[in-house]
Amino acid sequence: MTVEKARMDSKKYKIIRLGAVCAGFLLVIVVCNIFLTIEAKKILKTAFAKEISQKTNGLYQLTFGAVEVNLLTAVAEVKNVKLQMDPKRFRELSTMDSLPPIYGSIDIQSVELEGVYLLFHNEKEHLEPRHIKINQLQVDIHDNPYTLNVEQIEFSPKDTLLEVKNLKYATNIPKGVFTEKDKNHASWMDIAVGDVRLQGVSVFQKMYAAERLQISDATFQNYKNQKIPIEHHDMPMVHDVIQRLPLKLAVRDLQVTNLNIIYEELAENGEMPGRITFNNMNAQATNFTNVPASIAQMNRLTVSGKLMNEGLIQATINLPVDSLYDCFTIVGTLGTMDAVALNAIIEPLAPLKINRGFIQGLDFNIEGNSVKADISMCLRYNDLGVKILFPIGGQNVDAGLLSSLVTGLIPQNYPLSNTECQVQAEYVRNALHSPFYYLWHIYFEGVKETAGFTPELQERVEWALSLKHEKK
Numbered sequence: 001m002t003v004e005k006a007r008m009d010s011k012k013y014k015i016i017r018l019g020a021v022c023a024g025f026l027l028v029i030v031v032c033n034i035f036l037t038i039e040a041k042k043i044l045k046t047a048f049a050k051e052i053s054q055k056t057n058g059l060y061q062l063t064f065g066a067v068e069v070n071l072l073t074a075v076a077e078v079k080n081v082k083l084q085m086d087p088k089r090f091r092e093l094s095t096m097d098s099l100p101p102i103y104g105s106i107d108i109q110s111v112e113l114e115g116v117y118l119l120f121h122n123e124k125e126h127l128e129p130r131h132i133k134i135n136q137l138q139v140d141i142h143d144n145p146y147t148l149n150v151e152q153i154e155f156s157p158k159d160t161l162l163e164v165k166n167l168k169y170a171t172n173i174p175k176g177v178f179t180e181k182d183k184n185h186a187s188w189m190d191i192a193v194g195d196v197r198l199q200g201v202s203v204f205q206k207m208y209a210a211e212r213l214q215i216s217d218a219t220f221q222n223y224k225n226q227k228i229p230i231e232h233h234d235m236p237m238v239h240d241v242i243q244r245l246p247l248k249l250a251v252r253d254l255q256v257t258n259l260n261i262i263y264e265e266l267a268e269n270g271e272m273p274g275r276i277t278f279n280n281m282n283a284q285a286t287n288f289t290n291v292p293a294s295i296a297q298m299n300r301l302t303v304s305g306k307l308m309n310e311g312l313i314q315a316t317i318n319l320p321v322d323s324l325y326d327c328f329t330i331v332g333t334l335g336t337m338d339a340v341a342l343n344a345i346i347e348p349l350a351p352l353k354i355n356r357g358f359i360q361g362l363d364f365n366i367e368g369n370s371v372k373a374d375i376s377m378c379l380r381y382n383d384l385g386v387k388i389l390f391p392i393g394g395q396n397v398d399a400g401l402l403s404s405l406v407t408g409l410i411p412q413n414y415p416l417s418n419t420e421c422q423v424q425a426e427y428v429r430n431a432l433h434s435p436f437y438y439l440w441h442i443y444f445e446g447v448k449e450t451a452g453f454t455p456e457l458q459e460r461v462e463w464a465l466s467l468k469h470e471k472k
Helices: 002-056 085-097 175-181 238-243 337-347 399-408 434-449 454-469
Strands: 060-063 068-069 077-084 104-114 120-121 124-127 131-142 147-156 161-170 187-201 203-204 207-226 248-266 272-290 298-306 313-322 327-335 352-368 371-392 395-398 423-428
Touching: 002 060, 077 085, 175 187, 175 207, 238 313, 248 434, 272 337, 337 352, 337 434, 352 434, 371 434, 423 434
Parallel strands: 207 248
Antiparallel strands: 060 077, 068 077, 077 104, 104 131, 120 124, 131 147, 147 161, 161 187, 187 207, 203 207, 248 272, 272 298, 298 313, 313 327, 327 352, 352 371, 371 395, 371 423
16 A cells, blocks of 8 residues: 555656646746737837837837737737827928828738747847738828728748738729819729739849739729819820839739729710720730830730720730830730620710621731820721711710711721731820820721721711701
8 A cells, every 4th residue: 555655646746746847837938928028019119119210200100009929839919000190290390391202101900920039139139020911901191082901911031922912002982073072183093903922022232123923813993084174294104104113123024814904084075984994914024124224125015815805805015114215015916806895985985886897806016105106907897887976965876867978988897808908097195194095096096097987087077067066
């Protein structure tokens, strides 16, 4: 019994000792967690907050809510992070006319730091995470009706990988009344991007380079109402925007998948907005940059997708890298499609409607700049039936005999022979309109030339319609 009792006491002692060790270990973890949390808060307050205040001339203040550190998982979480302007300092800088050109506020639901450890460098402590995750980011710009929202941003410094999920740049003001409510903005827009993935990020001589940039599931919507009088400004071309980016960029492999573009414009004398869409667009480019190595350097993009969700588009686009080289080219084809689908574009631009017809194909070659563009086009179609429209009571109706006379001059099938197909046309750009407006009108000039709807014929139609209007 004595030996058995001794064995039992020995087991109990071992269990108690193990329990004490575990308790001690847990106590150490708790103490370390408390220490790390205190240190993390101190670093955020003394390092990040102070540095942000200094670098913004005291305009911005960094605040945050709870800070949690888990030693076992090496994860730290900072909740309710806010970057806001100091009201007093804002008034001071405003009085001195020293405010930055763009300013606003940033709200972040939480920031997760994975693989966190404290690093001592030059006798200073700072956090060194292996993975950063930002959840529910919102950016509000002062005196701007748009808000930027991002569901999640993930960054892995070691893997040089940055991923942005569900980005949205939009306003709550409906597009139909946007320019009426906000006179400072010429158009309404809505940008949504499902996923942005940047790999192999590096910085060299103030240039941000990446091995690969992938943009997926994006939708860009733009609407202009020319009926509302606003102060117009010259609109930049697409390559102008790329050239003027505040960052120097160099991407070895650029890929865009499932991009949808919707452009609408209500003309000054129009009753309904014109609408052009590019659907399910994909684009690829190699060595895409805004840092020119030579004056004639081009960014070359290979693009494919659908026009009006019907005809297959395939094109090669060359955009200048250097702002001194004002030239762009677009060479491509459009596949078969129902011509009636083009009415959404044509009717608001010309007193014309397509009743029937089938496009067999389109080959085009555009060379242009910020002033004008020349297009060489071969459009093939069958059984085209159109009619001239006359506006009555806010609606476009058939112009009757005039419609029959004019449409009789437009060939129902084109080309009439295999030798005659190519036409040439020119369009002079109105810099107050967007690049999408410019691009569509370049094509429209070629289409009118193909159909025989020359400027002289258009003038006669407009003259006849004006006479008909006077009789009414």
